[in-house]
Amino acid sequence: MATRTLPKTDVVIVGGGWTGLTAAYELAHAGQRCVVLERGQNRHTATSFAGPEEHDELKYALRHGHMQDLKKETLTFRNNRDQQALPMRRLGSFLPGTGLGGAGIHWNGQIWRPLPSDLEMRSHYEDRYGSQFIPDDLTIQDWGVTYDELEPHLDFFERICGAAGYAGNLNGETRAGGNVFEGQRSADYPNPAMKQPISNTLFGKAAEKLGYNPFPMPSANVTQAYENPYGAQLHPCTYCGFCERFGCGYFAKADPIICVYDRIKDHDNFEIRFEAQVLRVEKSEDGQTATGVTYLGEDGVEVFQPADTVCLNAYGLWNVHLMLVSDLGKPYDPATRTGVVGRNYAYQTVAAVDAFFDSDVITNPFMGAGALGVVVDDFNGDNFDHAELGFLGGGYIACKQYNGRPISYQPTPEGTPAWGGDWKRAVRENYNHHGDLVIHGSSVSTHENYLDLDPTWTDAYGRPLLRMTFNFPDNDRKMGDYVMNRAVEIAQEMDNVTSVSSVNMAAKGKDYSIVPYQTTHNAGGAVMGTDPTTSVVNRFGQMWDHHNVFVFGACLFPQNPGYNPTGPLMGLAYWTLDHMKTDYLSNPRPLMDA
Amino acid sequence: MTLVYHSINGEISMHHRFSRRAVLLSMGGAALSASMPVRHAFAQMDAEPWAFLTDDEARWLAAIADIFIPEDDHPSASQAGVVDYIDMQLATGYGQGQGLYLQGPFPEGTPEQGWQLPVTPAELIRNGIAAAREETDLATLPDTDRLTWVEAFSKREDPIGDAPAQTFFGELLSLTKEGYFADPIYLGNHDYAGWRMVGFPGAHAYFTERVGDNAPTKQPPMGIAHGQLGHRAPRPISQEG
Numbered sequence: 025m026a027t028r029t030l031p032k033t034d035v036v037i038v039g040g041g042w043t044g045l046t047a048a049y050e051l052a053h054a055g056q057r058c059v060v061l062e063r064g065q066n067r068h069t070a071t072s073f074a075g076p077e078e079h080d081e082l083k084y085a086l087r088h089g090h091m092q093d094l095k096k097e098t099l100t101f102r103n104n105r106d107q108q109a110l111p112m113r114r115l116g117s118f119l120p121g122t123g124l125g126g127a128g129i130h131w132n133g134q135i136w137r138p139l140p141s142d143l144e145m146r147s148h149y150e151d152r153y154g155s156q157f158i159p160d161d162l163t164i165q166d167w168g169v170t171y172d173e174l175e176p177h178l179d180f181f182e183r184i185c186g187a188a189g190y191a192g193n194l195n196g197e198t199r200a201g202g203n204v205f206e207g208q209r210s211a212d213y214p215n216p217a218m219k220q221p222i223s224n225t226l227f228g229k230a231a232e233k234l235g236y237n238p239f240p241m242p243s244a245n246v247t248q249a250y251e252n253p254y255g256a257q258l259h260p261c262t263y264c265g266f267c268e269r270f271g272c273g274y275f276a277k278a279d280p281i282i283c284v285y286d287r288i289k290d291h292d293n294f295e296i297r298f299e300a301q302v303l304r305v306e307k308s309e310d311g312q313t314a315t316g317v318t319y320l321g322e323d324g325v326e327v328f329q330p331a332d333t334v335c336l337n338a339y340g341l342w343n344v345h346l347m348l349v350s351d352l353g354k355p356y357d358p359a360t361r362t363g364v365v366g367r368n369y370a371y372q373t374v375a376a377v378d379a380f381f382d383s384d385v386i387t388n389p390f391m392g393a394g395a396l397g398v399v400v401d402d403f404n405g406d407n408f409d410h411a412e413l414g415f416l417g418g419g420y421i422a423c424k425q426y427n428g429r430p431i432s433y434q435p436t437p438e439g440t441p442a443w444g445g446d447w448k449r450a451v452r453e454n455y456n457h458h459g460d461l462v463i464h465g466s467s468v469s470t471h472e473n474y475l476d477l478d479p480t481w482t483d484a485y486g487r488p489l490l491r492m493t494f495n496f497p498d499n500d501r502k503m504g505d506y507v508m509n510r511a512v513e514i515a516q517e518m519d520n521v522t523s524v525s526s527v528n529m530a531a532k533g534k535d536y537s538i539v540p541y542q543t544t545h546n547a548g549g550a551v552m553g554t555d556p557t558t559s560v561v562n563r564f565g566q567m568w569d570h571h572n573v574f575v576f577g578a579c580l581f582p583q584n585p586g587y588n589p590t591g592p593l594m595g596l597a598y599w600t601l602d603h604m605k606t607d608y609l610s611n612p613r614p615l616m617d618a
Numbered sequence: 619m620t621l622v623y624h625s626i627n628g629e630i631s632m633h634h635r636f637s638r639r640a641v642l643l644s645m646g647g648a649a650l651s652a653s654m655p656v657r658h659a660f661a662q663m664d665a666e667p668w669a670f671l672t673d674d675e676a677r678w679l680a681a682i683a684d685i686f687i688p689e690d691d692h693p694s695a696s697q698a699g700v701v702d703y704i705d706m707q708l709a710t711g712y713g714q715g716q717g718l719y720l721q722g723p724f725p726e727g728t729p730e731q732g733w734q735l736p737v738t739p740a741e742l743i744r745n746g747i748a749a750a751r752e753e754t755d756l757a758t759l760p761d762t763d764r765l766t767w768v769e770a771f772s773k774r775e776d777p778i779g780d781a782p783a784q785t786f787f788g789e790l791l792s793l794t795k796e797g798y799f800a801d802p803i804y805l806g807n808h809d810y811a812g813w814r815m816v817g818f819p820g821a822h823a824y825f826t827e828r829v830g831d832n833a834p835t836k837q838p839p840m841g842i843a844h845g846q847l848g849h850r851a852p853r854p855i856s857q858e859g
Contacts, residue, residue: 075821075822075823076820076821076822076840076841076842076844077842079820079821079822079823079842080801080803080821080842081799081800081801082796082800082801082804086796087711087712087716087717088717091717093717094717094718094719095716095717095718095719095720098719101730101731101732102731103728103730107728108725108727110725110727110731110734111719111721111734112719112732113718113719113720113732113733113734114717114718114719114732114733115717116732219826219829219830220829220830221829221830222830222831222832225830260826261826262823262824262825262826263823263825263826263829264823264824264825265823265825266823384832385832386832386833386834388825388828388829388831388835390818390819390823390825390835391823391825391828391829396829428818429818430799430812430813430816430818431795431796431799431800434795442772442791443685443686443687443772443791443794444685444686444688444765445688445690448687448688448690448692448815449690451815451816452692452815452816455816455817455818456816456817456834480723481721482721535728535730536730537729537730537732538730538731538732539729539730539732
């Protein structure tokens with residue numbers, strides 16, 4: 025029982041990142057009194073992320089200065105149900121954030137839209153390839169919302185970020201130089217695309233020679249002075265090379281603090297409490313609705329914050345954890361394949377290709393930005409014929425220049441030893457002559473990849489840890505190999521390239537490991553849909569079981585497309601908020617029949 | 619007897635200190651060449667205390683770090699201050715287990731499950747060095763035998779004392795590389811040894827006009843505290859016990 029009970033508020037919001045602050049902005053302006061509970065500390069882009077102090081690779085990239093403290097909260101991990109899951113004692117494969125702005129301050133700013141077919145994955149593949157095409161072990165499903173429904177919201181978020189790019193499909197007109205596979209856009213990007221370094225330019229030339237359709241990666245690293253629709257001022261990117269894992273003190277990478285928080289913090293309907301660790305969501309006696317949340321306040325006392333509406337805006341994994349420890353929704357059981365909370369956890373299937381240039385190409389890899397890339401989308405989603413390939417899904421191939429920081433960026437050709445004189449020479453000789461290609465692939469959902477509660481370990485608050493059971497599905501291993509081999513062909517076609525090497529994180533026989541960094545794109549676990557037996561929330565992000573609980577973030581994705589999640593999850597957030605404002609709040613009820 | 623340390627470019631910025639060692643150091647790089655006998659009655663008292671390491675541990679770390687990153691046209695690991703870096707890392711957050719979930723039990727896991735030891739990195743390294751030195755003291759081996767020993771260590775499956783060999787080896791290699799390339803505020807990368815070697819210009823970074831160029835960068839390295847602190851030189855490490 026909570027020690028202290030506060031006066032009721034209209035909306036309580038768990039988490040002060042992109043979705044939480046945006047929910048507060050939109051709902052406060054709709055007349056709702058909003059309380060945001062952020063487990064981390066207050067900070068500001070201007071004072072907390074300024075250079076040169078922020079440009080500290082050791083502190084932020086290796087020691088994870090902006091990331092969550094595993095001593096307080098972590099999860100356990102295993103590859104399959106036959107193993108004992110063990111705690112993730114150290115951060116590695118993914119890096120959830122903490123503090124004002126959440127992981128939104130240390131994203132790379134790659135701002136994507138899903139393909140129309142991504143959002144209707146099951147029905148799309150069945151329509152195109154027949155109902156027998158999708159293997160039985162896959163639990164992929166439609167999102168319950170279409171691209172056309174999301175388009176205005178995806179567009180609005182691009183405006184919030186001052187996104188830089190070049191439209192490939194503007195009002196139905198296909199434009200060379202943009203992504204010709206993308207869904208129809210109602211408007212071009214608000215800012216012009218980024219300048220490209222030599223490595224990315226050579227990649228684009230080679231891709232074009234092979235008949236592909238290269239385009240500049242859409243970027244929330246802003247390219248000119250810009251004011252967003254909330255009135256925030258953004259500045260042009262300096263290509264400083266400290267994006268991912270760092271905050272941007274230049275105000276050049278869109279983040280939730282400058283783009284949203286500064287524009288809402290003084291509003292009468294807005295309040296934020298820091299170091300407020302939410303412990304559980306409380307339910308009404310009949311179990312039909314939530315009554316608010318209990319959190320641990322700064323002084324270590326449990327506080328109950330009653331609210332009419334509860335918004336779950338924590339990082340996707342912790343939204344699922346909060347549901348499980350609060351007994352919200354029916355937990356998924358892989359033995360019976362029933363239940364929904366924790367079902368369809370998915371990740372991202374990543375491979376890398378290294379292209380080494382001769383000395384005529386000087387890449388200056390430290391001149392970079394998180395979303396500085398040239399991309400080929402010809403092998404993403406269902407942009408290519410899957411009929412004879414034996415897998416579904418795909419990924420984009422990008423040549424990127426974003427992290428030439430010298431502790432982590434030590435590209436060496438295949439066969440180079442890991443240490444010693446030969447290693448040292450190879451690091452020196454290749455640092456400035458390397459093209460960095462990534463294959464950023466989709467991740468299908470299966471019956472056996474899921475989240476539940478661990479029976480052994482607890483967090484600092486005495487709650488059972490979240491337990492992750494995950495390995496790469498065979499489908500994604502094949503997909504990763506296929507798309508990676510296309511990337512190798514492009515790399516071999518690049519001018520001045522002397523050698524090419526590649527690694528597929530999901531190669532056959534290689535188990536998913538929690539140790540090396542891959543992506544902070546954990547998806548699923550509280551998925552959306554139109555059927556309450558296979559989704560936690562309806563197509564509006566509203567819980568089927570508790571109509572006054574709305575869920576945000578990548579935990580909603582029924583499977584993970586081959587794109588970075590921030591664009592799609594923010595499109596969904598605006599979609600949900602639109603329905604809350606125009607339909608739900610004036611008449612709270614289930615927005616869909618179960 | 620030799621000193622692992624020698625000054626780089628003769629630049630020593632310790633003039634504000636008044637110890638016997640500072641006097642020696644102020645004589646410049648030549649005075650500290652590998653052949654010069656500087657060991658004397660006051661050596662132990664002169665040595666600035668390590669934050670965490672013992673002298674024996676420092677010697678052992680210098681020996682292995684200089685196998686990982688040997689001297690060539692560019693300084694070796696210990697010449698670039700990597701042992702000073704490791705000392706500070708083990709004494710502070712990383713070494714002391716900051717952000718490391720250490721709640722038991724501690725069953726053995728798979729490599730994919732990552733760190734499962736009931737100890738902090740500082741404890742792992744202290745215990746590991748002690749156990750390794752009981753087998754063979756790397757620091758006392760001739761150079762060629764050191765390389766052979768480290769090669770065997772890199773492939774070793776049996777634990778060293780309680781320390782799983784591969785975890786222990788991985789931490790040592792990571793720390794050495796970090797110390798060579800991290801900002802000099804962390805005491806390694808002395809005189810920007812690592813940054814000069816690859817051509818990384820550092821923390822002061824504005825490349826809007828240059829990002830598309832295919833041309834070398836002439837900008838000399840500048841760290842976070844460039845010109846403000848006068849980073850101190852690496853501690854001399856006596857190779858005698």
